[in-house]
Amino acid sequence: MTTSSDRTAPDAVQTDLVQFLTRRTGKDWTADDDVFGSGGLSSLHAMELVVHLERTFGVSIRGGDLQKENFRTVQRMSELVERLQTAGDGGTGA
Amino acid sequence: MREAVALAGATVTELVGDRADDWDLAGELPRDVLRKLAEAGLLAAQIPARYGGPGWNSTDSGEFTAEVGSLCGSLRSVMTAQGMAAWTIERLGDPAQATRLLPRLVSGDTAAVAFSEEQAGSDLSAMTTSVTVDGSALTLTGRKTWVTAACYADFLLVVARMGAEGAVVVVPRTAPGVQVHRIGDPLGCRAAGHAHVWLDEVRLPLDHLLGGGRQPLPLLVTTALAYGRMSVAWGCVGMLRACLAAAVEHAGSRRQFGRPLGDHQLVARHVADLWAGEQIATRACEHASRCWDADADDLGAAVVLAKYVSAQHAAAGAAAAVQVLASAGTRDGHVVARAYRDAKLMEIIEGSSEMCQLMLAGHALSRR
Numbered sequence: 384m385t386t387s388s389d390r391t392a393p394d395a396v397q398t399d400l401v402q403f404l405t406r407r408t409g410k411d412w413t414a415d416d417d418v419f420g421s422g423g424l425s426s427l428h429a430m431e432l433v434v435h436l437e438r439t440f441g442v443s444i445r446g447g448d449l450q451k452e453n454f455r456t457v458q459r460m461s462e463l464v465e466r467l468q469t470a471g472d473g474g475t476g477a
Numbered sequence: 478m479r480e481a482v483a484l485a486g487a488t489v490t491e492l493v494g495d496r497a498d499d500w501d502l503a504g505e506l507p508r509d510v511l512r513k514l515a516e517a518g519l520l521a522a523q524i525p526a527r528y529g530g531p532g533w534n535s536t537d538s539g540e541f542t543a544e545v546g547s548l549c550g551s552l553r554s555v556m557t558a559q560g561m562a563a564w565t566i567e568r569l570g571d572p573a574q575a576t577r578l579l580p581r582l583v584s585g586d587t588a589a590v591a592f593s594e595e596q597a598g599s600d601l602s603a604m605t606t607s608v609t610v611d612g613s614a615l616t617l618t619g620r621k622t623w624v625t626a627a628c629y630a631d632f633l634l635v636v637a638r639m640g641a642e643g644a645v646v647v648v649p650r651t652a653p654g655v656q657v658h659r660i661g662d663p664l665g666c667r668a669a670g671h672a673h674v675w676l677d678e679v680r681l682p683l684d685h686l687l688g689g690g691r692q693p694l695p696l697l698v699t700t701a702l703a704y705g706r707m708s709v710a711w712g713c714v715g716m717l718r719a720c721l722a723a724a725v726e727h728a729g730s731r732r733q734f735g736r737p738l739g740d741h742q743l744v745a746r747h748v749a750d751l752w753a754g755e756q757i758a759t760r761a762c763e764h765a766s767r768c769w770d771a772d773a774d775d776l777g778a779a780v781v782l783a784k785y786v787s788a789q790h791a792a793a794g795a796a797a798a799v800q801v802l803a804s805a806g807t808r809d810g811h812v813v814a815r816a817y818r819d820a821k822l823m824e825i826i827e828g829s830s831e832m833c834q835l836m837l838a839g840h841a842l843s844r845r
Contacts, residue, residue, distance in 0.1 A: 409843040419693045426695035427777040427836045430703050433568075433696065434772045446571030446688040451642045454693055 390468050391440055396461040403435055404457070414457040436460065442467035482537045485519050486544040489552075497549035498810035500668040504661070506551055511587060511629055514552075518583035520559035523704075525567070528579035535769035539711040539762055546715025547722075550819035551668035553715065555587065557708035557827075558626035558669075562588035562634050564704035569645055569687040569697065578647065581631075589630040590701055591621035591674050599832050601636075601698050606676065608637040608644050608690065614680050617646050621674040625826070627657050628670030634687070635676065636698065643697040644690030646681065654679035665818035699777070705827040706784035707769065710762050713787035713823050716816045717755040720791075720798035723813050724751055727802045738801070747797040754790035761786040778840045785833035791820035 397414050404412045407428045418424050424432060432454070433444055442464060453463040492510050500506050514520050522538045524530025533541070538560075546553040559582060566578050582588060597603040606619020617637060627633060633648045633655075648655060656675040663671050728739035728748055738744045765783035768776045795816035799806050806813040824830045 407843060419695055424695070425836070425839055426699045427781060427840060429693065429696040429699040429777075431774060431777045433700075434776060435774060438772045445568060446574070449569060449688055449696065450691045451693045452691070454696065 391464065393461045393465055396440065396464050397457050399439060400436075400457045400460055403432070407431070412457065414461075416456060418454055418456060418460075419451075436464060440464045440468065479537055481531065482533070482541050485517075485522070485531075485541055488517070489514065489519065489541075489545055490548065493548045493552065497552075497812070497815070500549065500551060501815050502667075502810045504667045506549075506555065506629070506668045506670070508629070510552070511555060512585050514556075515559070515582070515587055516585045520556050520587065521563040521582050523560060524563050524579050524583055528567075528575065528583070530563075530579065530583045535707060535766035536763065539707065539714075539766045542708055542711035543715035543718065543759075543762075546712035547719040548715070549668075550712065550716060550815060551666045551670075553708075553712040554666045554669035555626045555629060557705055557712065558589045558630070559587055560708050561590050561701055561705040565590060565634055565645060565701040566647075566687065568700050569692060571688050574647075574684065574687060578632075586631040587626065587629050588632050588634060589624050589626040589670075590634045590636070590705075591624045591627070592636050592698065592701070593622045593624075594620060595622055599829060602694065604636070604638055604694075606635065606637045608639050608646055608686065610639075610683065610686075610690075613683055615646065615683055615686055617648065617676050617679040617681070619676050621676070623660070623826075624672050624674050625666075626670045627672035627674055628659050630657075630670075633674060634701075635674070636701070638694075639686075639690040642691040643694035644692065645687040645697060645701075646690075647685045647687065648676065648679060648681065652679050652681060663822075665815075665820070665822035667818075702827055703777070703780050706780050707762075707765060709823055709827050710758070710765065710780075710783040710787040713791035713820065714755065714758045714762055716791045716820055716823075717751070717758055717787075717794045719812050720794050720816050721748075721751045721755050723806065724748055724798045724801040727805060731805075744801055747801050751794045751797050754794040758783075758787040758790045778837065781828065781833050781836050781840075784827060785830060785837065788820070788823040789830060791816070792824050795820040 401412045437444055453459055518531045522531040522533040526532035563582050566575055594604055608615050608617045631650055635646045635648050637644050654677040658673040660671040728744055729737055731738050761783040765779040768779040798813040799817050802813055
């Protein structure tokens with residue numbers, strides 16, 4: 384998924400995440416749906432989501448970046464990935 | 478198995494010796510044993526080398542956990558608590574917190590993680606323990622139940638509500654407002670230091686809030702529990718190995734009706750099922766550890782599967798081992814008697830078998 388500059392187009396991040404969530408929940412997703420709300424991602428898959436983001440987009444999501452605000456929707460997660468990739472060192476994680 | 482893992486196995490085998498029976502009966506582990514293992518980094522062997530830890534992968538750590546589990550379920554439970562605390566700090570803590578706390582867990586200190594409450598067991602969304610922030614300090618109030626290893630812990634990681642989200646607070650055992658009440662008569666893992674923990678307006682600096690808090694509660698709980706489930710699952714493999722060894726030794730040497738017990742078909746079936754259970758649990762754990770080490774997409778399901786399968790086989794296998802050893806194994810403290818009680822607890826903690834079934838069913842049904 385990553386480009387030569389290790390940055391991923393926001394649209395590509397969102398497409399990937401919508402596919403991930405659809406596979407896990409068996410229902411359709413949009414970029415603005417509440418990820419942890421009713422009918423959303425189960426706790427079984429919550430850690431998988433973080434691991435998937437890290438592996439697919441080459442970022443490290445630790446500490447304060449794990450706050451709910453960053454995971455509320457696909458849109459927010461794609462913003463998080465963009466910010467961490469821009470930071471260039473794989474995020475603020477240790 | 479790598480040399481370091483084999484060496485660690487020999488170290489812990491020597492440290493435990495033949496004392497696990499006495500520890501179970503006394504309901505307490507010697508502090509010097511815990512300190513020695515903690516100083517060697519062996520209570521949480523997956524702590525990365527950059528924090529001074531052994532930096533083992535999940536597969537190696539799992540094999541070592543099984544080794545400890547075959548010797549003493551209580552000691553393995555303390556390892557589970559320490560490893561879960563370390564993993565939670567590594568994932569949820571910011572770099573400064575990880576740098577401050579993780580080296581402590583490989584130099585002698587021990588930690589425990591507090592999830593459950595009187596009205597919030599499987600349903601952790603019913604949790605009422607809460608943390609509020611006021612200027613540069615936080616205040617934590619609540620009552621936690623059945624905190625494994627709390628009696629030995631230098632600090633506790635307390636899972637709490639923070640407004641509508643979740644948070645983990647690092648609480649020194651000696652902080653004002655903290656009370657640790659030992660549970661005197663647990664069914665199993667009797668020396669694991671289970672306790673109820675009361676937190677009455679515990680005030681701490683803000684940097685005791687891992688990653689600033691406000692994480693999604695399901696994410697926070699699953700992250701911590703994932704490590705705990707792996708550790709419990711591998712610990713169950715160890716219990717199965719200890720039970721299998723005891724049953725094989727007894728069935729091969731004890732003679733009744735003119736031949737070894739193992740030549741009696743109904744006894745032989747117990748031995749076969751025990752061996753099958755040990756193999757199945759091992760394979761499930763190996764698969765989950767490979768998923769863990771590869772950050773695989775199906776990690777969550779693999780971890781729950783390993784915990785569910787291993788705990789069920791440990792409970793069935795321990796019961797079979799007691800049956801094979803009969804009067805020889807029915808003395809409290811005996812390895813199969815301990816496994817019989819300890820394994821039952823493994824079907825309850827870090828997600829009961831029924832909760833595991835619900836999660837696995839949900840996983841299967843979502844693939845329609």
